[in-house]
Amino acid sequence: MITFINRFDVTGPAAEFEEAFDTTSAFFAAQPGFIRHRLLQHVDAPHLYVNIADWDDQDSFQKALSRPEFAAHRARLRALSSSDPNLYTPLLERVAR
Template identity: 55%
Template sequence: MSEDGQRNTDDGAVTFVNRFTVRALPDEFERTFADTAEFLGKQPGFLRYTLLKHVDDQHSYVNIAYWRDLESLRNALSQPDFAPHAEALRSLSTSDPNLYTLAQSFTADP
């Protein structure tokens, strides 16, 4: 960590950020997403995820998922058992998926 509290890293970890626009009832999307997250949570290399719901737009969500490395994520998404999960989410929403690596991180002092 540098003196200003910022951390640069190149450990291979990736962050998958997916923005969803939901066409269905939000509760239905959240249940379907939870099923998908349960499946992905059992895959090697999965670390954690956070599903965020927009404050003013109940049909707008962002998923942030952390993976140990890109290969783990790609392997998980290529599993035949993932296809029904992807299809279920596509039937309820549109999405804009992107991959990121950590450039900097900062945590406030307690």
């Protein structure tokens, strides 16, 4: 499993960004290898968001990004925000008992 973390600094209307993200989320959810994601909003700086997405593997993630349909999603999100996307390998997870 790999984890994709993308920090967004929203410069456009928040509602428009959230709607664009929801549409993009539905696109990714339909791709092979997608497991789950969460969109988080900063408590004290509501223009900052973080997307945390889990994928089966890096190849599945890269294939989803390379699909021609993704270009429109990317363009819409970039028009509303700047971002800092990165891939991570999970190392430790602890759950409350």
